[in-house]
Structure formats: structure tokens, C-alpha cells
Amino acid sequence: METIHLKKAAEPELTLSQWFKNVYYAVKSTAVGMGITFKYVWGREVVTIEYPEVREELPSNSRSRLFNDAENCISCLQCAVACPVDCIYIAAVKRPTDAPKIKTKDGTPIRLDLKQYTIDTALCMYCGLCTTVCPTECLTHTTDYEYASYTLASMKYDYLAPDIRAWRTRIVKS
Numbered sequence: 001m002e003t004i005h006l007k008k009a010a011e012p013e014l015t016l017s018q019w020f021k022n023v024y025y026a027v028k029s030t031a032v033g034m035g036i037t038f039k040y041v042w043g044r045e046v047v048t049i050e051y052p053e054v055r056e057e058l059p060s061n062s063r064s065r066l067f068n069d070a071e072n073c074i075s076c077l078q079c080a081v082a083c084p085v086d087c088i089y090i091a092a093v094k095r096p097t098d099a100p101k102i103k104t105k106d107g108t109p110i111r112l113d114l115k116q117y118t119i120d121t122a123l124c125m126y127c128g129l130c131t132t133v134c135p136t137e138c139l140t141h142t143t144d145y146e147y148a149s150y151t152l153a154s155m156k157y158d159y160l161a162p163d164i165r166a167w168r169t170r171i172v173k174s
């Protein structure tokens with residue numbers, strides 16, 4: 001059988017003028033890059049903040065941490081139905097007929113007692129659909145962004161638990 005020998009294509013010869021061109025482009029691109037760097041090193045425009053001493057305020061319409069002001073929740077399930085990833089878990093029972101009549105702050109009668117309201121924020125994609133459909137507007141996105149967590153389990157928020165209820169004073173205005 002005949003053996004075929006492949007030859008590597010010869011590299012173009014580096015001429016003196018090409019060498020000077022390469023040096024020129026290397027110096028030019030370094031100078032441009034360092035110019036941008038020094039503009040920010042010695043420039044007046046501040047591009048970073050001294051976090052956590054200084055904190056950015058997110059715009060009021062930010063879709064950050066969800067909060068359910070459970071006293072105003074009527075357990076209608078609309079948020080859970082609207083959620084595209086099914087990360088809202090609700091359980092409620094009918095209020096006894098002889099129980100005192102209670103209402104939300106917007107005057108909607110509360111006919112069910114909320115027993116569980118949990119959102120698994122590890123699954124949540126912050127689409128905002130659940131807040132849009134909430135008839136009493138008790139479910140809202142807040143501007144709170146400092147809730148990093150070490151475990152997935154701790155990202156499941158039980159909105160009836162005292163520690164989560166304590167957020168209210170910190171993150172819900174009014």
C-alpha cells in the first residue's frame with residue numbers, strides 16, 4: 001500500500017516591516033487598555049460603593065424577596081395557580097360559622113383560616129405573576145436583596161412562622 005506523507009504548510013516569513021507592525025499593535029492595544037483602567041483608577045466618577053456600610057436602594061418596583069402579609073390573605077389560591085413553577089404551598093380550612101367575622105384591610109371578608117403559606121424561593125424565578133393576581137395585594141415583592149443562604153432548605157419560607165413575620169417591620173412599608 002502506498003504511504004501518503006502530509007506536509008505542514010509553511011508559515012509566512014516574518015518580514016522586518018511585519019515585525020514592527022506587530023510591535024506597534026501590541027503597544028497600541030496595551031495603551032488603550034491601560035488608558036481605560038487609569039480613567040477609573042484616578043477618575044472622579046465613583047463606580048463602586050463601600051458595601052455593607054453603604055447600601056444601594058433598589059427601585060420600588062423591583063422584584064426581589066417575596067413577602068406575604070398573611071393577616072390580609074384570603075387563601076384564594078390564585079397565587080399558587082398562577083405560579084409557573086408550583087413553588088407556593090397553601091393550606092386553609094373553612095372558618096367555623098360561629099367564629100368572629102374578620103376582614104382584610106381592604107374590607108374583603110376572610111372566610112378561610114390560613115394554616116400554611118410557604119414559598120420555596122429556591123425554585124422561584126421572580127416572575128411576579130403571583131403578586132399580580134393577588135386580590136388583596138397582601139403578596140408583594142419587596143426591595144430586600146440581602147437574603148443569601150447556605151442551604152436550599154432554608155430558602156423555603158413559612159410565612160406564618162414568627163421569624164418570617166418579623167420581616168414585616170423591616171421590609172414592608174406602611
Ligand code: SF4
Pocket residue numbers: 082083084085086087088119123124125126127128129130131
Ligand atoms: S414570583 Fe413567579 S415563580 Fe416566584 S412564586 Fe411568584 S409566580 Fe412563582
Ligand code: SF4
Pocket residue numbers: 068072073074075076077078079080090130133134135136137138139
Ligand atoms: S393570591 Fe393573595 S390572597 Fe390569594 S392566597 Fe395568594 S397571597 Fe393569599
